[in-house]
Every structure is written in C-alpha cells, then in structure tokens.
Amino acid sequence: MNERTVSTEELKNLLLASGVKPSVQRLNVLRYVIEEMNHPSVDKIYQNLLPQIPTLSKTTVYNTLKQLTEKGVINALNIDGHEIKYDFIEHAHAHFICTSCNQIYDIELDSDIYQMQSIEGHQVFNTQVNFKGICNNCKQKQKEN
Amino acid sequence: MNERTVSTEELKNLLLASGVKPSVQRLNVLRYVIEEMNHPSVDKIYQNLLPQIPTLSKTTVYNTLKQLTEKGVINALNIDGHEIKYDFIEHAHAHFICTSCNQIYDIELDSDIYQMQSIEGHQVFNTQVNFKGICNNCKQKQKEN
C-alpha cells in the first residue's frame, strides 16, 4: 500500500499559503489526507485522528475539509454516490472505483481534459474523471471460483 | 429549454430489450428521465409523476432507477455530492455543474475516454467526466452587479 510522510513545517506552509490558519486540528486533517493516499472519507479521517486528538469533533473535520476544498488544497470526490472521499491535489489524475470491493484507484490519464479552464462558455474550477467497474483484484478472485 | 417526446411503444421496447417488464410505473419513470433532459433527481421524478400516478411510491422510483441503471439504460450521475441525478444513455457526453445555480449542462467532449473498456488492468463499465465551476449565465449576472 502506498504511503508518504510530510513534515509539520510543510503542512503549515501549505495551509498558510492557502490562507488557512494552521491549527492542530487542521494540520492533522490535512496530514491524514496527504499521508493516507487511499481517498479517505470524513469518518475514516475522524476515527484515525481520534486517538491523537481525543477532543476532536466530527464537525471540525467537516469544516476543515470544506475549507480546504474551497481553497483548492484538496479535492472532494463524488464517486460512489454515498459518501464524499478526499484527495490531496498535486497532479491531475483520474479515478477508478470497483463496484465489488469499493476500492478507489488512482488512474494516470494522458488527456488534456484537466487543462481546460473554460468549456462551452463556462468557467471551470474543477474536473473529475471517474471510471466504474470491476478491479483487477476482484476479477482474479472471480476466476478462482 | 430542451425537450423531446417518446412513444409508449418505444419505451416498452426499450424496457423489454433490457429485460425489464414494462409496468406503468417503470414506463413513466423512464419516460420522464428521457423527456425531461435536465438530469432529474429522484424527488423531481416522483413529484412530477404523482399527478398522473397518485398511488406512486417513492420507493418504486428508487427501485426502478436502480434497475434501469444496472441494466445500462440510464446513468446515475454523482456530480453534486448531494443527490444522484439521472440521465438517459444514448451518446457519451460529459457534464458541467454550476456551483452557483446548480444547473447541470451537457458537454460534448471530443475525447476517446468514453471508448475505454479497460484501464490499468481494470474492467470499465461506466465513465463519467464532471466539470465544476461558474456557468455562463451566472457569470453574466455577476457582471451586471
């Protein structure tokens, strides 16, 4: 499974550069989204930070994610029609969600779709490309039966 | 505003060809999704059919839409992170949603993204391209103020 580490200093700069005051809660929410590369839900973020910040409120997680989304730091993925998943924005990529195991995969797509600032006269802020289907893992398991 | 008409005969054939028995409820739900080209929500479909079918249950609308989605007749759009919008599938196209007025626009995209049957080893059933931003209408209104 992918993983990564980000220093508190980097996180602070990231927040400040986006005009968000770097509180302990915001730092940790952003850190989790960046380090946990599996497109976590609000609840997953909340549950994972709870041990470190026992007073954490789920509302704060919601508020922080909303703020970071508006500032363009993270991406709110509407991909499963159930709960929103969050993704750190660094390079444009698409997503594949498996309808069998619900795993979300990053897809490196060679397309100029992401560069479009306007389309048919509308001003574009955000572009999402979502594929749905059966992932390789699940297909292999099907064959075994 | 766009509109269109579909005969009951066409609707019946569409349903039968997809292996769905054409009940009155299913015919009307599908008819509404096809004729009302504005990507209606479950509630909008329900409210609009209620006068014609006073006994209609919202559960039936949900069941029918789920069925038609699984059969590949319609598309369930996860675009606003709030409620699912439905769209008749005839030719592949992208969508633009305005964060100001929430209007959803069809976008004719010249891309081979829709033709991909598999990607990075995963089997693709459904592809959605969603743009988010400020629509032309709302931008004009902003200028007036």
Next chain:
DNA sequence: TTACTTATTTGTAATGATTACAATTATAAC
C-alpha cells in the same frame, strides 16, 4: 373461473451522511 404462485408496488421505519446552531474554548488585540 378459481386457486395458487410469483412479481411488483406501496408505506413506513431505519440508517447514515451532512448541516445548523448555540455553547464552549482557544487565540489575538489592546
């Protein structure tokens, strides 16, 4: 038709994600 089986629809209750909001706590300004 009638009796019986199966499919569909309906109504209501439950679930679960998200939001609203007021109270509390922390931070900043003076």
Next chain:
DNA sequence: GTTATAATTGTAATCATTACAAATAAGTAA
C-alpha cells in the same frame, strides 16, 4: 488582564437513501 474574535465542540435537525414487511397485481395451471 480584559475584551474581542476565531476556532472547536456537542447536539439536534435535515435529508437522501435503504430495509423490510404488508398489500396489490400479474401470471400459471387446473
């Protein structure tokens, strides 16, 4: 330190969706 402002928290409300069982309709075989 006092006051003002911002951030966080907890709880209640909202709202889309799902679960489920009862009622109704449609299909089948005498």
